[in-house]
Amino acid sequence: MNGSRVPKHQQKNGSTVPRTVLGERVKGRKKRTRLERGERRGKRKKKRKKKKKKKKKKKQPRSDNGRGDRKEQGREHSGKARVLGTLLVQAWAGGGFLSRITMLVLNVHHQLRGIVTAAQVVG
Incomplete structure (x- = not known):
């Protein structure tokens, strides 16, 4: 409530709230009931x-190809590296030169461990 709109005699030491709202008597006025003061009932x-929240279902892997047998592989490397390794070894065994593409792919997936294990597997 705006202080200037409340008559001075109704104000309580400097507050902007009229004393009637505070539930006091002012100059012979009747004390307001709780309802009149706007209290709830x-x-x-x-x-x-x-x-x-519903629990999310875990996604199932799309395919199980290229994962290799877990026991032998361990979890250090993905199946991709192993496949690349076999390719590498085959390329060396064939005596042909490694195509640039496989080298690029190797650079992308440079999981050496996987490649080394693959080399060991193939021989």
Whole structure:
């Protein structure tokens, strides 16, 4: 409430709230009831409970190709590196030169461990 709109005799030491609102008597005025003061009555409205979030399902792997047998492989490297390694070894065995593309791919997946294990497997 704006202080200037409240008559001086209704103000309580410098506050902008009229004394009637504070529930006091002012110059023979009747004390206001709780309802008149705008207090609430009755029960409060119950707050709504939040819904629980559903758990997300884990995605299943798209395919199981190129994973190799887990036991022998361990989890250090993906199947891709092993496949590349076999390619490498075959290329060396064939005596042909490694194509530039496979070298590029090797650079992308430079998981040396996988390549080395593949080399050992192939011989």
